[in-house]
Amino acid sequence: MRFSNIMTSMKNKDRILEAIDQLRHRKARPDAQRICNFLFRKYSINSAEAKSDLQWCVDNDIVLRVEYKGNISYRNAAKKFSHVKREREHQGDSKSLPFDGNKANRKFAQFLMNAFGELIVDEPDYLEFGVPGDEIIKNILSKDSVRYTKKYITILLEKEVENGGLIKLENGNYLMGPMEAEPSSNTGKMSEKDDINHKRYPNGNFSGFMHKKNLVSKNEEFKRHNSSSDITESNSLNNLRVGGRRKRAKKVFDPSDNNVPKKRGRPAGSLNKSTIEKQLARLSDESRPESRTSNSGSQFGVCSVCHLQNKKGPNDKLVACRECSNKAHYSCLNGDDMMLKMYPDNTWQCPHCKTCVICFETADAGSLIVCSVCADAYHAGCHEPHITEKIKNGNKWLCTNCQMPDELEITKIESNMTFSRKPSIVNDEVSSDSSLSNTNYQSLQSSPSALHLSPQNGANGRESPDQDQSDSKGFDSEDDLNIDPSIPDATHWTPDEVYQYFTQYFPEEAKVFKEQEIDGRSLLLLKRLDVLTNMKLKLGPALKIYKHVVKLQVRRDDPKLYWL
DNA sequence: TGCTGCGCACATG
DNA sequence: CATGTGCGCAGCA
Numbered sequence: 346m347r348f349s350n351i352m353t354s355m356k357n358k359d360r361i362l363e364a365i366d367q368l369r370h371r372k373a374r375p376d377a378q379r380i381c382n383f384l385f386r387k388y389s390i391n392s393a394e395a396k397s398d399l400q401w402c403v404d405n406d407i408v409l410r411v412e413y414k415g416n417i418s419y420r421n422a423a424k425k426f427s428h429v430k431r432e433r434e435h436q437g438d439s440k441s442l443p444f445d446g447n448k449a450n451r452k453f454a455q456f457l458m459n460a461f462g463e464l465i466v467d468e469p470d471y472l473e474f475g476v477p478g479d480e481i482i483k484n485i486l487s488k489d490s491v492r493y494t495k496k497y498i499t500i501l502l503e504k505e506v507e508n509g510g511l512i513k514l515e516n517g518n519y520l521m522g523p524m525e526a527e528p529s530s531n532t533g534k535m536s537e538k539d540d541i542n543h544k545r546y547p548n549g550n551f552s553g554f555m556h557k558k559n560l561v562s563k564n565e566e567f568k569r570h571n572s573s574s575d576i577t578e579s580n581s582l583n584n585l586r587v588g589g590r591r592k593r594a595k596k597v598f599d600p601s602d603n604n605v606p607k608k609r610g611r612p613a614g615s616l617n618k619s620t621i622e623k624q625l626a627r628l629s630d631e632s633r634p635e636s637r638t639s640n641s642g643s644q645f646g647v648c649s650v651c652h653l654q655n656k657k658g659p660n661d662k663l664v665a666c667r668e669c670s671n672k673a674h675y676s677c678l679n680g681d682d683m684m685l686k687m688y689p690d691n692t693w694q695c696p697h698c699k700t701c702v703i704c705f706e707t708a709d710a711g712s713l714i715v716c717s718v719c720a721d722a723y724h725a726g727c728h729e730p731h732i733t734e735k736i737k738n739g740n741k742w743l744c745t746n747c748q749m750p751d752e753l754e755i756t757k758i759e760s761n762m763t764f765s766r767k768p769s770i771v772n773d774e775v776s777s778d779s780s781l782s783n784t785n786y787q788s789l790q791s792s793p794s795a796l797h798l799s800p801q802n803g804a805n806g807r808e809s810p811d812q813d814q815s816d817s818k819g820f821d822s823e824d825d826l827n828i829d830p831s832i833p834d835a836t837h838w839t840p841d842e843v844y845q846y847f848t849q850y851f852p853e854e855a856k857v858f859k860e861q862e863i864d865g866r867s868l869l870l871l872k873r874l875d876v877l878t879n880m881k882l883k884l885g886p887a888l889k890i891y892k893h894v895v896k897l898q899v900r901r902d903d904p905k906l907y908w909l
Numbered sequence: 910t911g912c913t914g915c916g917c918a919c920a921t922g
Numbered sequence: 923c924a925t926g927t928g929c930g931c932a933g934c935a
Contacts, residue, residue, distance in 0.1 A: 418927080
């Protein structure tokens with residue numbers, strides 16, 4: 346796919362996910378037709394583009410294409426993510442999710458192989474002690490930091506361990522597992538269907554979280570009937586009912602049922618006796634979080650935080666927990682109580698359902714500490730390093746993914762860059778691997794002038810006449826050698842040039858650079874918090890943008906700088 | 910007419 | 923039996 350197409354697909358990704366969420370919310374089947382419809386209505390995206398982007402999302406495991414009740418549905422893969430453990434528990438096995446031939450998975454397997462190859466060459470001891478996960482992550486991120494994140498790779502590694510492709514040693518390091526001649530299939534009886542439908546029903550990492558039967562329909566007839574169309578299944582969908590659901594008799598309106606509050610929708614009288622009984626039973630049991638379909642509270646939109654049913658403002662909406670049916674006002678979330686924090690993708694896990702991202706256990710297995718940036722929750726013992734300090738509710742805590750090492754504060758980065766002009770310091774034994782060493786940091790403290798902005802190679806940031814005379818070729822420090830010439834020097838960029846740069850990666854979010862009139866020098870001064878909070882960006886893009894900012898600031902693409 | 914909300918039957922484990 | 927899903931109906935703009 347051409348670069349520009351990838352960019353539009355990425356942009357439409359969120360819209361497609363939004364469409365799926367929206368359709369699921371109103372209990373409509375998220376099929377291609379409805380998704381396209383939604384995109385057209387809301388974003389004027391034509392059907393062809395919507396379909397190709399949907400396909401792109403499927404190919405990239407952002408959206409799952411599943412068959413359910415004989416028809417095709419699309420699922421938000423991210424929302425299936427937290428069901429990993431539950432699915433595994435229910436299925437009672439851990440090897441039913443093979444790392445199969447799915448394109449994205451193959452790609453990851455390739456990255457993994459390369460990473461092992463390179464790392465073992467560098468450090469033959471890894472053959473004996475295994476390769477540390479961090480090194481694998483670092484290696485893969487250095488190759489593709491757009492598609493992968495630390496967390497994502499961690500999860501993929503775990504999956505690979507389960508599938509036998511990797512072996513996790515007792516010390517936590519990894520070794521490549523035995524190569525399988527052919528990937529184990531989900532079921533023994535899948536062969537023909539698999540051949541026909543493999544591309545259409547990629548059973549990759551994410552789809553493994555789905556019910557297996559969703560992916561492998563019992564309904565051969567339907568599939569054959571439908572196999573000629575890829576995404577455009579809607580025609581046959583309309584003509585062929587497979588679910589066999591019968592039309593039910595109309596309910597007689599019973600005025601005595603009018604005590605059920607409802608904004609709109611079907612009249613309360615349409616409830617049948619058993620439903621009413623169930624509801625009455627549930628009303629007496631308000632303490633536990635209810636399931637999506639068996640929920641009196643959520644059904645009527647009661648916020649589980651403030652317990653108010655009504656919206657708190659014209660724009661306030663109820664956000665449903667992605668595990669159960671607990672809901673909360675948008676405005677009630679992201680407050681001081683970290684357990685009520687939303688994820689950057691605007692999804693939410695209520696305190697009952699919130700799970701540790703390492704062990705997937707809930708707070709039942711020990712109190713969870715929630716990162717105030719990414720909203721990931723950890724048990725104190727699961728987080729690396731272990732959390733020893735007492736973190737009170739409401740106190741800000743950053744997980745290791747979001748922590749900003751002191752060395753990475755921009756002023757210190759500047760000092761590091763300034764230091765390249767100080768041969769006496771350059772000559773110190775500095776670990777070139779650690780881009781910002783203590784020595785550099787000390788140079789800042791001992792040299793107030795280092796606070797002047799003089800990023801990148803000294804040629805751009807000269808500040809004293811004698812240095813002006815200096816020849817840039819003279820900067821032979823390790824840091825200068827580490828500068829990646831493919832990363833542009835942004836020092837003298839105009840706000841427009843800054844905007845242009847970010848537009849190619851973040852066409853939507855780049856506007857903020859224009860609005861804020863951020864020129865090259867300002868860009869090089871940006872701090873992490875500026876990008877994450879002050880620019881009013883969504884956290885996901887903000888983190889990615891910050892990565893680029895750091896890259897431009899240090900002119901090096903070292904994942905350590907932004908992922909440590 | 911098309912979008913939305915949702916009860917409840919069905920699918921699945 | 924519990925839970926996820928979405929059909930088909932009703933209300934609404």
